[in-house]
């Protein structure tokens with residue numbers, strides 16, 4: 274995917290979330306069963322259904338910080354799937370242009 278396409282994708286995501294798209298951001302996937310459930314749900318979504326992916330993955334435009342671990346900031350920039358040189362999420366079920374301060378429930382270090 275070209276940088277132009279990634280940039281357009283980021284803009285679509287930003288706009289959907291800024292317009293109030295409801296996502297499952299509270300359903301953090303900490304346990305392997307939660308990850309499996311979320312990944313299975315993402316795999317069932319057609320590739321062109323961007324908003325459905327954002328909903329299921331629990332996207333937010335800002336980092337997530339859990340009450341029980343306030344010292345840990347969950348954000349794309351610290352996620353193992355984030356490619357900083359092209360601001361890209363390489364999780365196979367997402368593969369989206371993302372911004373470093375965004376987050377989703379599948380965040381991993």
Ligand code: SF4
Pocket residue numbers: 348349350352353354355361362363364367371375376377378379380381
């Ligand atoms: S998996 Fe990681 S890089 Fe991808 S959207 Fe979620 S937090 Fe961001």
